[in-house]
Amino acid sequence: MNLRIYDTATRSLRDFEPIRPGHVSIYLCGATPQAKPHIGHLRSGVAFDIVRRWLSAQGLDVAFVRNVTDIDDKILNKAAEHNRPWWEWVSTYEREFTKAYNTLGVLPPSVEPRATGFVTQMVDYMQRLIDRGFAYEAEGSVYFDVAAWVNAEGSDYGSLSGNRVEEMEQGETDVVGKRSPQDFALWKAAKPGEPSWPTPWGEGRPGWHLECSAMSTYYLGSSFDIHGGGLDLQFPHHENEIAQSHAAGDDFANFWMHNHWVTMAGEKMSKSLGNVLAVDNLLDIVRPQELRYYLGSAHYRSVLEYSEGALTEAAAGYRRIEEFLARFDNVELGQWTEGFEKAMNDDFSVPKALAEIHVAVREGNKALSASDEQTAQKLAESVRRMAEILGFDPLSNQWGAGESDDSAALEALDVLVQAELARRAQARAEKNWAVADEVRDRLAKAGITVTDSADGAKWSLN
Secondary structure, three states, X not given: OXXXXXXXXXXXXXXXXXXXXXXXXXXXXXXXXXXXXEHHHHHHHHHHHHHHXXXXXXXXXXXXXXXXXOOOHHXXXXXXXXXXXXXXXXXXXXXXXXXXXXXXXXXXOOEOOEHHHHHHHHHHHHHHHHHOXXXXXXXXXXXXXXXXXXXXXXXXXOOOOOOOHHHOOOOXXXXXXXXXOOOEEEEEXXXXXXXXXXXXXXXXXXXXXXXXXXXXXXXXXXXXXXXXXXXXXXXXXXXXXXXXXXXXXXXXXXXXXXXXXXXXXOEEOOOOOOOXXXXXXXXXXXXHHHHHHHHHHOOOOOOEEEOHHHHHHHHHHHHHHHHHHOOOOOOOOOOOOHHHHHHHHEOOOHHHHHHHHHXXXXXXXXXXXXXXXXHHHHHHXXXXXXXXXXXXXXXXXXXXXXXXXXXXXXXHHHHHHHHHHHHHHHHHHOOOHXXXXXXXXXXXXXXXXXXXXXXXXXXXXX
């Protein structure tokens, strides 16, 4: 492979070779379902879906694990505020996330583990850390001993985020018995009214960081290829994952990949800022495939600044691809271009890959205008293949399925439009340009574009 990936841990582009030849193992920090998903959440899903699709296109067998944090302070607080059982609350919004992923064409993960299903593995992990001297029990809770790890041979605590240990704030306010503010909870002792599970140290529930080490290594082994997530997870979450995993004796992730934020007016999207844009709301403005195109259009490590203008501009870019492919009766999946491959192998540079697609679309339209059907067909097949890798192939059943309820109406419309096109063709044959123009203009007012080709006139909805 010629793929190079930017590794956050080393802050460098590194040549990627799977640990196990022919196979790639990826763990992605997934949702904490406490409310409806917004596009800030979905950007990560789309970005790593593109990573996965490109690796699969290289003939690699990809194991893709995306977890669900189904027990968390935020979930418990939200459920309590609304007087609902915590398990019902999290299940409701987990379904919302799944619906959003599916709507945007994000492939389902190989497995989607939930934190509450891995308590046994977490207990084993904590015991390993205690036995090695890097964790301790206090009043029913279990904490990671940061000082012990920092002073240990081979410690790299702080290297991922670049933070100095003495300045690190774990953000834990509901814990007791910690030896140091830098220590973090692996297990939280039970509180009245909260869900809890039995452990050798008493009833309680998981700490945030421990769950991902337990789930990733259970499915992917003590060392795996890629760990991904949002930029905001570098500290404390990913930094603490590395610490507890290395301290337990696991090599853990070989590459760390982080996607940047979606911002609005320069501010990171968050509920506290009140600028959350729910996926459902944006689907009132654009179609799912157009939103998918928009969320994947920027380099995954770049900020994606949201505005309605940027969204509609991206949708127009998608439609140019869609309209080109609609000019053909049949388009198979062809081969990507050399430029596309070079872009994707350069740390998944989607902007350059998109530019390659649009160049092919322009060349294809020129070929059609010149009646070079063979060249145009080959370009169309290449365009479709590249779009498929980026997850927005206009001819995919993914998007046709969303329009199935309109299929009868579209069939009826096609009958009517074909009759008008036949009338226009007859008028053109008789050189009755007034009638031909009248038909074209009436269809245009109805939102129907007519495109002439060597095979006759074709139509599409604007």
